[in-house]
Each structure stands twice: as structure tokens, then as C-alpha cells.
Amino acid sequence: MYETIKKQDEAVYKSMIAEAKRQSEGIELIPSENYVSQAVLEANGSILTNKYSEGYPGKRYYGGQENIDAIENLAIERAKKLFGAEHANVQPYSGSPANTAIYFALLEFGDTVMGLKLDHGGHITHGLPIAYSGKAYNFVQYGVNPETGYIDMEEVRKMAQEHKPKMIVAGFTAYPRDIEWKKFKEIADEVGALTMADISHTAGLVAAGVLESPVPYFDVVMTTTHKTLRGPRGAIILCKEAHAKAIDKAVFPGLQGGPHEHAIAAKAVAFGEALKPEFKEYAAQVKKNAYHLAEEMKKKGFKLVSDGTDTHLILADLTNKNLPGKEAQVALDEVGITLNKNTVPNDPRSPFDPSGIRLGTPAITTRGMKEPEMERIADWIDRTVTDPQNHENLKVIKKEVETLCTKFPVPGIKL
Ligand SMILES: Cc1ncc(COP(=O)(O)O)c(C=O)c1O
Structure with missing residues (x-):
């Protein structure tokens, strides 16, 4: 492996080979990690990294986009098919910027938002006070029932009625149970809140139909692509058509510059794999x-x-x-x-x-x-x-x- 790097850069090569050994000789139980296929690795390490392509397919700010557009369109169409979504943006560099883009698209700074507490399984982008999300927005945080360890949906309802959030965020980074999407949506509708699902951890299980999907109910759904979905490091945002323009504008030019088309090609390959019966x-x-x-x-x-x-x-x-x-x-x-x-x-x-x-x-x-x-x-x-x-x-x-x-x-x- 990595013969060219070996010849050119011994120091980097040594650590890469040591890491390959660690990954294959040990048991990897970090739930947010996975092993991608050879095809995903090839796309991610390809010449597509050479290209700038600010904008979206058909509306770019640079020339030479015919192949890039074809690849990004494939990733978009496969993401929509895989999750049954009305709209997909495949450009987010990773999960944290994708969540930030969603807030930027649909909220004003200072708006009230509800999210799961960090020590109850939420993510830092779900309103941790020292993080950007917690500083830019007024997050109020729900938790799990101390007796059962399940998200306390009664507490969610009470807090929603008390705080009247503009958005309710559901999803987790360290919570072992499925999420009651329909119930979240019901509560959000009672108080007129937008719904945002972060399925970064479970996207592969949702895409395969072994866990329920929030896509039919929620306004916006974000997932990283590198966990159970078994794609490259990155993220996508799925949403209802009504939010498509705002989401796209928030990702580019709102938050990001040139998309990483090598990663987008690798996402397309991974979505192609996830659409197969295996x-x-x-x-x-x-x-x-x-x-x-x-x-x-x-x-x-x-x-x-x-x-x-x-x-x-x-x-x-x-x-x-x-x-x-x-x-x-x-x-x-x-x-x-x-x-x-x-x-x-x-x-x-x-x-x-x-x-x-x-x-x-x-x-x-x-x-x-x-x-x-x-x-x-x-x-x-x-x-x-x-x-x-x-x-x-x-x-x-x-x-x-x-x-x-x-x-x-x-x-x-x-x-
Ligand atoms: C639920 C959830 N959201 C967002 C993220 C952020 O993703 P990234 O690390 O790609 O920024 C993670 C990553 O652990 C996550 O678990």
C-alpha cells in the first residue's frame, strides 16, 4: 500500500502504515466509525480534489464543470432516492458545518431552539453553551428520564409549550434508543416549531429501513456520511422543497466556498452501495x-x-x-x-x-x-x-x- 508515498515521504508513510495495521489488527467499536469500500477510498483520493466548483450544478462560478456537474447530480439523485427526500444538498464539508448551515438558513441569531443535552447524548452542535450553536442561538435543552434512560417526551412537550421554540432538534451522538420522530413532529406542530433531525449516527440504518425515518415528517434532516452510512467523511442536508432555496443559499455562499468534489464523488459511490440489497x-x-x-x-x-x-x-x-x-x-x-x-x-x-x-x-x-x-x-x-x-x-x-x-x-x- 501507498508505495508512492513511501518513496516520497517516509515520515507520513510510516504513520499511515502503522494506522492501517492498527485498524486491521484491532477491534473497532467507536460507534461513529466504519470502514469504507475500496471504491469509496478511490473516489475520495482522486484527481477530483484538483477542481474548484463554487456554486451548484448548472450554476457555477468557474469553467470546466461538465464532469463535476455530472458527479454532483448523481450524488444528489442517489441521496434523494436513498432517503425518499424532496431535496438534497451534498456539499457540506462535515456534520458540524451542515448543522450550522441549517440554523443559518432557517433561524435568526438569538432565536429559541430545543436540543438534547450533551451529557444525555446530544451533540455539541445541538446547543452546548460554549459552542457556536449555544452562543448564536438561545438553546433550551431537554434530557432523558433518569429512571428509564429514554428521552422524556413529556418533558419535551412541557418545554416546547413553555419556551415556544422556533425549531426543535432531535437526534443524538450518544443515545442507544430509537427516536420517536412522529411524536416530536406532533409536539413541534402544537407550538408551530420547525423540525430538524440529526441522523448522523443512524443514517445507514434509516436508509436500509431497519429504523424509522424522520424524512417524511421533518422539515430538515442532516446526516454525516461517514458513520453507519459507510461513506467518506462529510455530510448531506435533506429537506422539503419549501426549504430548498434557503438551505442551498446557507451552504453556499452562506457558509462554505468551493465544494470538495472528491468527497462528493465518494458520497455518490457510497450512496450507490447503500442502494443495493446487500x-x-x-x-x-x-x-x-x-x-x-x-x-x-x-x-x-x-x-x-x-x-x-x-x-x-x-x-x-x-x-x-x-x-x-x-x-x-x-x-x-x-x-x-x-x-x-x-x-x-x-x-x-x-x-x-x-x-x-x-x-x-x-x-x-x-x-x-x-x-x-x-x-x-x-x-x-x-x-x-x-x-x-x-x-x-x-x-x-x-x-x-x-x-x-x-x-x-x-x-x-x-x-
Ligand atoms: C449527531 C451528530 N451530529 C453532528 C456531528 C458532527 O459531525 P462532524 O464531526 O462531521 O462535524 C456528529 C459527529 O460526531 C454527530 O454525532
Whole structure:
């Protein structure tokens, strides 16, 4: 791999190969990560990076756009088909600028917006006070029910009636359950609010039809393209025709300059893959694997937020295991299992040293792992967090992890 880089730039090459080894020899459980196909990698690393194409297909500010327009139109049409959307903008560089563009398109600075609290599973772009979203708009934040771990829809209704938001944002970065889209829409209609769904995490499952879609109900839907959707790093915005002009204007020239057409080509390729029947099987298996991994972890005494999962994502509170999330993450790194420390709802600890861990199944399912492998992974996690300082033991686990990984190659990595 990367022979040209090897000859030209040894320093970059060394780290790239080390990362390829890490990705293939370890178990990737970060729920926002995945392994893209060789075709997506090729499009993303292509000569399309050479081209400037400010504007939209048919209305550009530079010449030489005939091929770029064809590619961007393909990405748009496939995104619309995949999600059944009236309009798609495929230019957002990533999820955070896409959310910012949506707010810029549909709100005035200072408007009241509702979003899920960060430590209850929301994203920083959903109104964290120190983030741009929290500074530019008056976010009021709902949370999960402390007893059940599910989003408290009664609280959402009460807050909506009290604060009369201009927009309600639904979606998550660390919440293991499906979202009640219809109920959110009902509440928004009661107070005349716009609806914005951020399905960054679950887009692949929504596209495959294994989770309900907000697209029929919501005004605007944003998703990153690099998580369960298994495309390149980037994002798209889907919306009703009535908002199309405002959204397009907010993305360009409102917020961005030249679109990254290499990434847009890679999005088109990934959407083409997601439209195939195999992707439905993949998404169904992601969900099955997460359910199975959650059940196995519960058998080993792990306390899961909401007691399980409907999606690809599991959030475990390690308080009863007497190991903070940060130390668990470090010990698991030592055995080649990658996940992230995470706050749990109403966490008494800080986000940098929280009580929990967040894990998920999109990447390991891409490798072809199924229920038997989930049992082994639950066992390794348990053995690691139970005795995190026993480095001899951790070495044994690492060997077992590596042996399993050799049986499940990663697309695009040939070492
Ligand atoms: C729900 C949600 N929205 C937005 C984003 C932001 O995406 P990006 O990291 O591409 O800016 C993320 C990323 O983790 C996310 O989980």
C-alpha cells in the first residue's frame, strides 16, 4: 500500500502504515466509525480534489464543470432516492458545518431552539453553551428520564409549550434508543416549531429501513456520511422543497466556498452501495450485533443506559465496575479494542474523565463479524475492565483479539 508515498515521504508513510495495521489488527467499536469500500477510498483520493466548483450544478462560478456537474447530480439523485427526500444538498464539508448551515438558513441569531443535552447524548452542535450553536442561538435543552434512560417526551412537550421554540432538534451522538420522530413532529406542530433531525449516527440504518425515518415528517434532516452510512467523511442536508432555496443559499455562499468534489464523488459511490440489497443485510446485522453484544454485556453485570439498545450504539455506566471510563478506554486500547470514554446521563464526573464508555457495531459488522464474535468481544471487555492493571493478562487478550481479526479482513487494507 501507498508505495508512492513511501518513496516520497517516509515520515507520513510510516504513520499511515502503522494506522492501517492498527485498524486491521484491532477491534473497532467507536460507534461513529466504519470502514469504507475500496471504491469509496478511490473516489475520495482522486484527481477530483484538483477542481474548484463554487456554486451548484448548472450554476457555477468557474469553467470546466461538465464532469463535476455530472458527479454532483448523481450524488444528489442517489441521496434523494436513498432517503425518499424532496431535496438534497451534498456539499457540506462535515456534520458540524451542515448543522450550522441549517440554523443559518432557517433561524435568526438569538432565536429559541430545543436540543438534547450533551451529557444525555446530544451533540455539541445541538446547543452546548460554549459552542457556536449555544452562543448564536438561545438553546433550551431537554434530557432523558433518569429512571428509564429514554428521552422524556413529556418533558419535551412541557418545554416546547413553555419556551415556544422556533425549531426543535432531535437526534443524538450518544443515545442507544430509537427516536420517536412522529411524536416530536406532533409536539413541534402544537407550538408551530420547525423540525430538524440529526441522523448522523443512524443514517445507514434509516436508509436500509431497519429504523424509522424522520424524512417524511421533518422539515430538515442532516446526516454525516461517514458513520453507519459507510461513506467518506462529510455530510448531506435533506429537506422539503419549501426549504430548498434557503438551505442551498446557507451552504453556499452562506457558509462554505468551493465544494470538495472528491468527497462528493465518494458520497455518490457510497450512496450507490447503500442502494443495493446487500446494504440492507449489513444494516440489519449491525442492529442484531449491537443487541447481542448488549445482552452479553448485561449477563456479565454491565449496567447499560436504558438497559439496552435499539440501534448500533451501546452506552455502559461503569460505576458498578469501579473503573472510570477513561481508565477502561486505556486498558481496552492495550488489548486492541478501541472505543471511547463517555458521560452517562447526569454524570457526576467530568466529560474528560466520565463514568461510562460508548461502543457500537458498524465497523466490526463491515468486517463480517456476527453473533459468535459479539460473545467473544463481550468476554474480552469484561476480562479487561475487571483486571485493568494485570498487563500479563492484557497481553493474552491482545493475542486473542489479533487472532480473531486475521479472519476478518478490512476493505481497502492490504498489508
Ligand atoms: C449527531 C451528530 N451530529 C453532528 C456531528 C458532527 O459531525 P462532524 O464531526 O462531521 O462535524 C456528529 C459527529 O460526531 C454527530 O454525532
